[in-house]
Amino acid sequence: MGQGAASTWVCGDGLSKERLQELAHRMGWRILSDLPALNYDGFSQVSGPGVVVLGWADPIRLTNALQLPVSACIEVGCEAFLDDEFGLLTLILTTATAYACDPGTAFTDAMISRGLINPLRRRDIRLALHEAMANGIEHGNLALPPCANLTPDAFIERASVVEARLASPSFGGRPIILSATAHAGAVEIAVKDCGAGFLPGQVIQAVAPDSAPVGGRLALSGRGISFMREHCDGFRHEDGGRRAVLSFRT
Numbered sequence: 001m002g003q004g005a006a007s008t009w010v011c012g013d014g015l016s017k018e019r020l021q022e023l024a025h026r027m028g029w030r031i032l033s034d035l036p037a038l039n040y041d042g043f044s045q046v047s048g049p050g051v052v053v054l055g056w057a058d059p060i061r062l063t064n065a066l067q068l069p070v071s072a073c074i075e076v077g078c079e080a081f082l083d084d085e086f087g088l089l090t091l092i093l094t095t096a097t098a099y100a101c102d103p104g105t106a107f108t109d110a111m112i113s114r115g116l117i118n119p120l121r122r123r124d125i126r127l128a129l130h131e132a133m134a135n136g137i138e139h140g141n142l143a144l145p146p147c148a149n150l151t152p153d154a155f156i157e158r159a160s161v162v163e164a165r166l167a168s169p170s171f172g173g174r175p176i177i178l179s180a181t182a183h184a185g186a187v188e189i190a191v192k193d194c195g196a197g198f199l200p201g202q203v204i205q206a207v208a209p210d211s212a213p214v215g216g217r218l219a220l221s222g223r224g225i226s227f228m229r230e231h232c233d234g235f236r237h238e239d240g241g242r243r244a245v246l247s248f249r250t
Helices: 017-027 059-066 095-101 103-113 119-141 152-167 224-231
Strands: 009-013 030-033 050-054 072-075 089-094 175-183 186-192 203-205 217-220 234-238 243-249
Touching: 009 017, 017 030, 050 059, 059 072, 059 089, 059 103, 089 095, 089 103, 095 103, 095 119, 095 152, 095 175, 103 119, 103 175, 103 186, 119 175, 119 186, 119 224, 119 243, 186 234, 224 234
Parallel strands: 009 030, 009 050, 050 072, 072 089, 203 217
Antiparallel strands: 089 175, 175 186, 186 243, 234 243
């Protein structure tokens, strides 16, 4: 790790002692606690970059883990996607877990509890992150095409495809990454998926509920991009459309 692997501590929640020891050895981290479940007391004296590895997650477990003084919270199996340099906070989950856990809300509350963002912006940040996550999950990691005006039968068929892909390691096992970094007068929160990406210049936001091509460009269903722009202070796509970056003034 770029900040010194030996100085990075790790603890686990919901995974075996042996699995945590193997992971810590491979990543060069020191184990803070090898208990199979976290004791959320006694973390106030912990210093240095830390990682919590979740064997599995539900909304409560995810929220509790992110309230700890950690630099990153990752689902087991996603550690290879953790950057060498920690930012303000990083969260990496599989697509299936992210789909079920509303990580945008947990991440927003963790940033507020650290004093990194204005609590008055909670609603804006939570809504913008939820939309960015939904886009990354559905159109990125699950590779679902844009949709609009679905018939009841088409809606049921799409729901079946979503269920099948969430259960598939090839789709549901893909990681989705939230990371926050500080910039002059602002915090940037990035949502990165592992899908095929797209060229932002070739995609426009639909102004009507219609997914037909407009002027040779494909209009996205819904109002996702304009919705995100309305709730943040800056927005851009990077990495071939796989990374959405939302900026919030501090």
